[in-house]
Amino acid sequence: MSEATLHAERAAASVRLERALVVLGIVALIAAPFVIYPIFVMKMLCFALFACAFNLLLGYTGLLSFGHAAFFGGAAYFCAYAVKAWGWPPEAGILLGTAGAAGMGLVMGFLAIRRQGIYFSMITLALAQMFYFFCVQAPFTEGEDGIQGVPRGHLFGVVDLNVAMNMYFFVLAVFLIGVFAIWRIVNSPFGMILRSIRENENRAISLGYSVGRYKLAAFVMSAALAGFAGATKTIVFQFATLTDVTWQMSGEVILMTLLGGIGTMVGPVAGAGLVVGLENTLATSGFPVTIATGLIFMVCVLVFRRGIVGEVYARWLGWRAGGKNS
């Protein structure tokens, strides 16, 4: 069998596997709230969408943002404020949070893409920290307490989100819409150009693409989707606090993506599930979460750079996940 057909077979096998995984995953998620505590699954779903949005930038554009907490937590604040103080319905609050995160992404992205590589990461981190300090001082975030007691309300004025199952299937819908959007972006001609920037930025420039605009567009989309996840989380948990805008949160989403597999569609979902699950387990054991997180980071970088899903793909299908040269 020639190398080319072998490659085609492997690609087809990988597509088949992914389809099977997706169908299996959706069935499992529909069944999940009847087996597992729904709030826990909802938390996983929100973080999974957050990690997928982050992966759009790191995995498919090659940009490591160290400030994604600003979008996740910022959108949470916008949504919480609109719903609680102005009495907006939940769907409007989530849209406002998403739009706010996109706007912040536009400003932060515009500044950050002026430098490349490692500097890009440091700038996003610094700008997100600036937003954190802003949130500490601004009156509308209610400081250390955060915005508490956000009403879940009625979706489109009809569906009562205070019913646990309604809330769950709404979050599942948000998650599926978000992931579908990312899948469409990644596999569109636009997504191909993003990948070319990841692989070789100078060549993309010499081919005539205005790389800066593509990077900014990817940054804004990633920020908006991260905001979508953050605003939805606010409706679920009925609060927005400083925790979601800290640099630790930015680190956490990187860990989820790295652990699951940078540049794979399924990886960040798996990573988010594992990290949220691990934190839940550790919370009762007394072992500090920070140490566990740090250790996983170090082990992943040293021996496990493809992540769990990336490693599975590589072992079973001989398929090399995109992402950074590992």
Added chain:
Amino acid sequence: MTMIFGIPIQALLGQLLVGLINGSFYAMLSLGLAVIFGLLRIINFAHGALYMLGAFIGYLLLVHLGIGYWPALVLVPLVVGLFGMAVERLALSHLYRLDPLYGLLFTFGLALVIEGVFRYYYGVSGNPYAVPALLAGGTNLGFMFLPNYRGWVVAASLIVCIGTWLLIEKTRLGSYLRAATENPELVQAFGVNVPLLLTLTYGLGAALAGLAGILAAPVYQVSPLMGSDLIIVVFAVVVVGGMGSILGAIVTGYMLGLAEGLTKVFYPEASNLVVFVIMAIVLLLRPAGLFGRDA
């Protein structure tokens, strides 16, 4: 009382001194970052954690072994430097061939572990570290009152910064270092042990962070969180200065510390934000940084 722009001059000078002290630490830490980045091409996220480690080792030496400030000033950088060299040998040396982002992620994990361990054992509250007897009290300069220890911190940081600059620009070891930054293969071919040089460089950067930590111990409270908040500001400093030049890193550190002090006088609410705002402005006007060579 003399007033400048409606502010008592004492208050102004007092805040400028605070700014200068903060600037001293920004300068020492961004210097270490620049030295490490210059040769290893790694952004050391653990730099803040190493600074905290320095302060904590000083504190533990005093509490458990009764070893005071002056011996600690020598011991702490040694211990932190050795720790850094071990980290470089065991882990970082395996990452040089990869994208620099992996170095950032590894050192981020390391920072979390170091911070987590100290938080686990010592909580988040600060522990006071007494000013050494020799430097207790203060001096009246006529126009302001200068606490002796703060004067010493500014002087010591200047000595450290200038000393490091001289080491790199004027000595034989420094010339190897600069040559290895330009072309490591060629320098290796001339018979210089480049891997050893890399280990020593990371050790030097770590020792600088540790020294900054023990200097900071009597000024700020010794707390497990003291490093992580500082490191992000230092990253902004590094973006403003650009890491191409050692001198640039030092000057930018002091400048931004002073800018922060001034903001505290005129618009205290923004004093946390000012460094980041300056960073944003510099990015708009001069994306490569004030002293940067790489675009």
